[in-house]
Amino acid sequence: MIPIAKPYLTKDEAQSAYDTILSGWVTQGPKVEEFEKQFCEYTGADHAVAVSNCTTALHLAMIAAGIQPGDEVICPSMSYIASSNSIKYAGGKPVFAEVNPVTYNIDPVHAETLITDKTKAILIVHQIGMPADIDAFKKISEKHNVKLIEDAACAAGSSYKGKKIGSHSELVCFSFHPRKVITTGEGGMITTSNESYYKRMKLLRQHGMSVDNRARHQSEKLIFEDHVEVGYNYRMTDIQGAIGIMQLEKLDRIIDERRKIVKRYLEELSDIDCIRLPFEADGYFSNYQSFSIYLKKNAPLSRNELMQKMLDTGIATRRGIMNAHKETAYKSEYKNTKLPMSEDSADNSIMIPLYIPMSDDDVSKVISVLRGQLKD
Numbered sequence: 451m452i453p454i455a456k457p458y459l460t461k462d463e464a465q466s467a468y469d470t471i472l473s474g475w476v477t478q479g480p481k482v483e484e485f486e487k488q489f490c491e492y493t494g495a496d497h498a499v500a501v502s503n504c505t506t507a508l509h510l511a512m513i514a515a516g517i518q519p520g521d522e523v524i525c526p527s528m529s530y531i532a533s534s535n536s537i538k539y540a541g542g543k544p545v546f547a548e549v550n551p552v553t554y555n556i557d558p559v560h561a562e563t564l565i566t567d568k569t570k571a572i573l574i575v576h577q578i579g580m581p582a583d584i585d586a587f588k589k590i591s592e593k594h595n596v597k598l599i600e601d602a603a604c605a606a607g608s609s610y611k612g613k614k615i616g617s618h619s620e621l622v623c624f625s626f627h628p629r630k631v632i633t634t635g636e637g638g639m640i641t642t643s644n645e646s647y648y649k650r651m652k653l654l655r656q657h658g659m660s661v662d663n664r665a666r667h668q669s670e671k672l673i674f675e676d677h678v679e680v681g682y683n684y685r686m687t688d689i690q691g692a693i694g695i696m697q698l699e700k701l702d703r704i705i706d707e708r709r710k711i712v713k714r715y716l717e718e719l720s721d722i723d724c725i726r727l728p729f730e731a732d733g734y735f736s737n738y739q740s741f742s743i744y745l746k747k748n749a750p751l752s753r754n755e756l757m758q759k760m761l762d763t764g765i766a767t768r769r770g771i772m773n774a775h776k777e778t779a780y781k782s783e784y785k786n787t788k789l790p791m792s793e794d795s796a797d798n799s800i801m802i803p804l805y806i807p808m809s810d811d812d813v814s815k816v817i818s819v820l821r822g823q824l825k826d
């Protein structure tokens with residue numbers, strides 16, 4: 451079976467986790483701090499706060515941005531459900547904007563039309579690693595005085611206009627789930643250029659506690675902590691931090707290897723009329739967290755039939771990105787929401803295997819099965 455994805459983990463990560471376990475310090479500590487420092491160096495961000503996953507990163511970003519009950523936050527419905535859930539955690543209301551059918555990224559023109567007196571922020575999502583148009587959203591956010599938050603769950607290592615994702619705006623949230631390009635098992639990171647957000651998010655991730663465990667542990671004088679606001683336990687462990695340091699060192703190489711496979715897919719599928727392939731415009735650099743194909747109306751079989759045919763030949767696929775407003779948890783609240791582009795894209799797209807190392811033979815098999823099904 452050719453899987454859809456596989457984390458790239460080696461003995462380096464295993465050794466690093468092993469050493470950390472034997473160090474006796476396993477919760478948030480020196481490895482997490484080092485991972486944060488290196489993540490800042492890699493992305494060019496001023497500050498980084500490691501957390502337990504990207505969903506908790508997004509929750510803290512919503513709090514830092516000041517989202518309160520009743521506030522509206524514009525975001526795409528076509529995203530993993532954690533994007534809109536994070537708005538709800540803070541008491542906000544997700545207001546869904548359309549996506550661009552080629553990049554699957556939130557459409558700035560439609561998003562701007564949704565701004566009301568209640569709009570407090572826009573959450574953009576760099577879908578499956580392809581950066582959204584950050585500058586367009588920065589302009590909108592300045593013009594209407596609303597905050598900008600980036601859901602970069604899938605975009606570690608991607609860049610926009612020559613600068614890495616993580617360095618462009620005040621709140622950028624990453625995921626290190628195994629389905630992402632680098633992983634710590636579970637894990638997340640928020641990068642920020644705002645010093646006061648940084649300090650507050652560091653407090654919030656550890657119960658609002660004014661002194662962290664390590665500082666208390668290392669102090670020669672008796673110190674007591676205070677809990678200055680109601681916080682959360684969103685800590686990353688040092689075992690995860692140690693794995694993250696190793697993964698980050700390999701990130702650019704991982705992306706290079708992924709892009710070699712992408713190049714083959716793009717070249718060897720480009721003559722099939724009934725599909726649309728991903729497109730990277732000038733100034734946009736994707737880590738290709740996933741490779742998605744859109745089936746046009748003239749395709750000889752439906753998306754689900756194609757997925758079944760691929761499964762029958764031993765190739766795993768996934769359907770395209772979901773729409774939150776179509777899920778049971780959101781359906782009744784959003785029963786009047788119509789997002790034709792998002793709905794059509796979700797219904798007719800398919801993700802194909804992409805991971806490293808993926809053998810040339812396996813890439814060839816995926817290409818030949820797709821050609822066999824789609825090329826007349």
Ligand SMILES: Cc1ncc(COP(=O)(O)O)c(C=O)c1O
Nearest residue numbers: 503504505530532533603625627
């Ligand atoms: C766009 C997006 N946002 C948020 C998340 C949530 O990330 P995590 O699983 O690290 O909480 C994901 C995970 O798939 C995602 O794709």
